[in-house]
Amino acid sequence: MSKKLFVGSLSWDTNDDSLNAAFSPFGEITEAIVISDRHSGRSRGFGFVTFVDDEAADKAIAELNGTELDGREIKVDVAQARDRSRDGGGGGGGGGGDRW
Numbered sequence: 001m002s003k004k005l006f007v008g009s010l011s012w013d014t015n016d017d018s019l020n021a022a023f024s025p026f027g028e029i030t031e032a033i034v035i036s037d038r039h040s041g042r043s044r045g046f047g048f049v050t051f052v053d054d055e056a057a058d059k060a061i062a063e064l065n066g067t068e069l070d071g072r073e074i075k076v077d078v079a080q081a082r083d084r085s086r087d088g089g090g091g092g093g094g095g096g097g098d099r100w
Contacts, residue, residue: 027056
């Protein structure tokens with residue numbers, strides 16, 4: 001079973017390749033992605049890494065959380081599912097109407 005990790009406090013210099021390189025010593029990765037702003041294309045300072053094996057993901061959390069990557073101390077934890085009902089996007093009746 002795969003496990004997705006949230007990686008926060010990323011440097012603006014961190015990209016998909018450097019994120020993958022930092023996490024790959026812990027096990028097989030299916031995806032390593034730095035999230036970018038839709039309009040500017042600039043990093044939003046966080047990303048996600050998905051491991052094939054849960055044990056490898058847990059080891060990466062233990063070894064990399066609080067360590068430095070590209071000059072910044074990163075935060076690594078298990079990714080939490082977003083509550084789509086609070087996003088205000090896409091569908092009938094979801095909240096978010098007062099955001100604008």
